[in-house]
Amino acid sequence: MIRYDALDALPVRTALPALTDALDTDGTAVLVAPPGTGKTTLVPLVLAGLVGGGPARRVVVAEPRRIAARAAARRMAWLLGEKTGESVGYTVRGERVVGRHARVEVVTTGVLLQRLQRDQELAGVDVVVLDECHERHLDADTVAAFLWDVRQALRPELRLVAASATTDAEGWARLLGDAPVVEAEGVSHPVDVLWAPPARPVRPPHGMWVDPALLAHVASVVRRVLAEREGDVLCFLPGTGEIARVAGQLGDLGAVDVLQVHGRAPAAVQDAVLAPGERRRVVLATSVAESSLTVPGVRVVVDSGLAREPRVDHARGLSGLTTVRASRAAGRQRAGRAGREAPGAVYRCWTEAEDGRLTAFPTPEIRVADLTAFALQAACWGDPDASGLALLDPPPGGAMAAARSALTAVGAVDSIGRATELGVRLGRLGVHPRLGRALLDTPGEGASVVALFSEEVPRDYGDDLAGALRRARRGGDAYAGRWAAEVRRLRAVSGESSHPRTHDRRSAVDVQAGPGTGDDRLVGLVTALAFPERVARLDGASYLMASGTRAELDDGSALRGAPWIVVAVADRPGGKGHARVRLGAAVHEDVARAAAGPLLAERDEVHWADGDVVARRVERLGAIELAVRPLKEVDPVLVRGAVLEGLRQEGFGLLRWPPEAEVLRERLAFLRTHLGESWPDVSDEALHARVDEWLEPELSRTRRRADLGRIDAGQALARLLPWASGEAARLDELAPERMTVPSGSRIRIDYGDPERPVLAVKLQEMFGLQQTPTVAGVPLLVHLLSPAGRPAAVTADLASFWKDGYKGVRAELRGRYPKHPWPEDPATAEPTRHTTARLRR
Known part of the structure; x- marks a missing residue:
């Protein structure tokens, strides 16, 4: 009725x-x-x-x-x-x-x-x-x-x-x-907002990690609410792990039932949450209870302020859920749950000031998620780049390119992105294309492993997928029941979608018969087929994946010490550069080689390392070095590239720079600054760009670091002079190394600052000179030295100095250096590099 x-x-x-x-x-x-x-x-x-x-x-x-x-x-x-x-x-x-x-x-x-x-x-x-x-x-x-x-x-x-x-x-x-x-107009009741931040600052969430201090605070707020308010309490937490921890901290609440509701909760628990209870209840829930479900009896909401959203770490090739601050819109939705049936209250575990800094709405998943499955669906629909689809937000180009690459690697799309026959089959399996390909390549028992990924494996199952498989087979909990149902489903759909083995995965099934048969080998094989770029070898205290990313195991991990593993789920802890393995499997090297076959390569590598040219033949599985042998016969082109790499890394100081070479580079920099492009740019960037012009033929004869140290940089730089225009012949005229001063001495010019070269000369040797000397029309900055060679004055205007500045210098230094001339009128005095006594003789 x-x-x-x-x-x-x-x-x-x-x-x-x-x-x-x-x-x-x-x-x-x-x-x-x-x-x-x-x-x-x-x-x-x-x-x-x-x-x-x-x-x-x-x-x-x-x-x-x-x-x-x-x-x-x-x-x-x-x-x-x-x-x-x-x-x-x-x-x-x-x-x-x-x-x-x-x-x-x-x-x-x-x-x-x-x-x-x-x-x-x-x-x-x-x-x-x-x-x-x-x-x-x-x-x-x-x-x-x-x-x-x-x-x-x-x-x-x-x-x-x-x-x-x-x-x-x-x-x-x-x-x-x-x-x-x-x-439609709703019937809403007023909801009081109470700010209930922790007494002491808590660390922000990172990856799947949530500060235990925040969870302890949330539990304390729930206890406070039970004492202050009537009615059932709905508490929002980011995930099942946090729900379990808060439930454990609440302990025995006497006449109050504590229920845990999330997407994997048993049907009986879901039914209990969605029906009025006879006793008072505390419902610990994920975001599933924001809007999709009505929980009767709720008068108070306790909001942790956190949510889980998908994210992709493109730098490490990892994807998964991450904990984020919930948006203001989510906060309104959660608070509204307290006013569905009567006036209520929401206790927010953050400050009002923080609330104003939250994002307005949740981030659309298409902007931040792994788009591999989406790209396959679009390809099967006939729109590989999704450009013709009516979407509120277009998919990011970088994420779509990464998705296309992953689909191409498993054979789901062709060279122009269209779905292959295999891609259509993969799209109908209802699992990620990676897992679908592994499922089809391991008919029968592979379904039991792929089913482990249908939802988050309980944390108490550990991080070893083989152990998780054995635990699921034993049954006894809700996850095991759902796993068994998913195994049956996968076996049914994969049987309908069976396909012949292809050459690029030829060894996927063959290696099952190798050493270490049983659950460990099956789990390692299927996981490696799904995530070939995440096979990893122990390298010191961490594992190096074929993708180049490093990963670490938690203390006490069942995988610790395994020479090879494959990483299925990982995150990056705050403040650490390495990924942390959440789920993985031990694999034998032959399984890793077979599963990641397209990444296996042997090539000659000649590069600059540890300060010299290194030439070797390397067998690699992606970034993992499997075997290394020194090369005796080396391609000169590769050597040349390695030498250039060394010059870029360590600079042109690898060459021999006698004093005249350094001076030449400074003179050329001065001329470039003041006379323009007719003179060569000798900055590091410019010299790298024209290395073929000035370092040949020496570069072609270079095989190692020592050879670079024998190259005279000055002789090489001379090749850049403007010989064709004839300007090179004017180098000594425009930027002379030395200048003759009034005393007759030839003094070296310092071009270290290309804007203003310096002439450092004893003051007495400049007597009688009215105009500041110039080079290429640029006045020199004259450092006038005392008889002891110490700076007495600096000027770019000699006439002004003789008139105004000299008197002070004369008064200060005449008594200290009485043997040297200190005429009252230096502008007309005779220049000298000698003492007064010698002048009298």
Whole structure:
């Protein structure tokens, strides 16, 4: 029996006439409805004609998470007074509860994506509702783009609704062909905001790591709330590990039940959370409870302020979830959960000042996630670069290039990005293309290993995948049950998608019969096939991956000491340059070589290392050196490149620079500065650019560092002089090494500063000179020295100095150096380099 009292209480019913009119007129609509209004439950029932008397239609509702899909279907069935699967059913990966006469089917976006690839017309479906589209999951964005293509090209009658509690309504409306926006008013109660930051600063999250001090603080805030407030408590935490730790810190709360809800929670726990409880409850939840689920009885929210989002570390070739500060929009969604049924409160575990610095909205997954699976879906759809897809945010070019490279490596796309036959098969497996290729290359038992990656392996399983496989086989926990179901699913789909072994993976199956048979070898093989660039060899205290990234194991790891491993999941701890292995498997070297065969190469390497030319023949597996032998016969071209590399690294100081060579370089720099491009640029950058012109033929005869030290840099630099124009002959005229001063001495000019060369000369030798001497028209900076050779004055204007500055110098130095002449009028005095006594003789 239909529960009309519950249906009539849903606020979204007032928006239903406008929604149905929009769909009848335009075929598309954007529905904005706050949480708790019934957009997920009443709207599909009305569009399907199950309530309200409308025409009978088949409606598919796409939810971002499995837990939300199940909960929505069960709620709609309850509203109809039926069992799940009759008029309303659901399909999630590995589970389908849909009867023959079902008119509403709730699916995950991943399931709908697979269905679209198999049947682009979605035959028999009249309406698709994309729920919670504001979360901007990659699958949801992709499904929306594909559905718009279907409506434009194949089925203009297909109705599309983008529904969300808070969303970029205008953006979605544009994406769906200027669709009408329908807004539903919610019934919300006031929510008090209390700021409850830790007493002492906590360290920011990094990777999957969260400061234990913050989790301890969150647990203390939950205890505080239980003492201060009434009603159930909903506490938001970033992941299952943090949920478990906070649950452990709460301990025994007496008459209060502590429930843990996340995407992997057992069905019984999910049902308990979504139904009113007889006792007071503390519900520890991930972001799944922000908008997809209604948790009755909640009056208080405790918000840790953290969330998990996918990220790619392109520098290390690693991808996975990372902990981030939740956005302000997420904070509003979470707080709103406290005011669904009555006035409530939210305790935020950060300061009000910090809140203003948070990002406004969650980062769209397409901007930050690994796009390999997305790129394969786009290629299978017929749009390899996704340029023709209706997306709110275009995929980043760099991430798409990396995805294309990964797909090419596993044979999923051809040279221009089109999906191959294998790529189409991989796209239908429902796993990452890497794992799909490993699954197809290890028929049968490979499914048991690939299934381990279907969701996050529990932390108490450890970091050794072989151990995790044995633990899952023993059963006894919820993860093991889901793993077993996924193994069955993978065996079924991989059997349908079997393909002949290809030459580039010829040894994938062959090596299974080698040494170390059993779980360890199987797990190592499958993981290495999925992540060939992450096979790694022990190198000192860390492992070097074939990709070039270094990784470390935690203390106590079951993998410690293994000569070779393959890294499946890793992150980068704060302040460390190396990755940290979260999940991996030990492998034999032959397995590593077989799995990463395309990375195996032997080549001659001649480069500059440790201060000299190194020539060797190296066998490598990517960045891993397998064997090294010295080269006796070396290609001169390679040697020349290594020598140039050494000059770039260590500079031209490797050459021999006699004093006249250094002076020549300074003189040329001076002329370049003041006379322009007719004179050569002798900066390091310019000399590197013209090395062929000035260092040949010496460079062609150079084989090692010692040979460079025998090259006279001055003789080589002379080749750069402007001989063709004839200007080279004027070098000594324009920038002479020495200048004759009034005393007759020839004094060396210092060109160290190309802007203003220096002439350092004893003061008495400049008597009688009225004008400051110049070179190439540039006045010299004259350092006038005392008889002892120490600077007495510096001037660029001799006439002015004789008139004004000399008197002070004379007064100071005449008594100290009485044997030297100190005339009253130096401008007319006789210059000399001798003492007064010698002058008298």
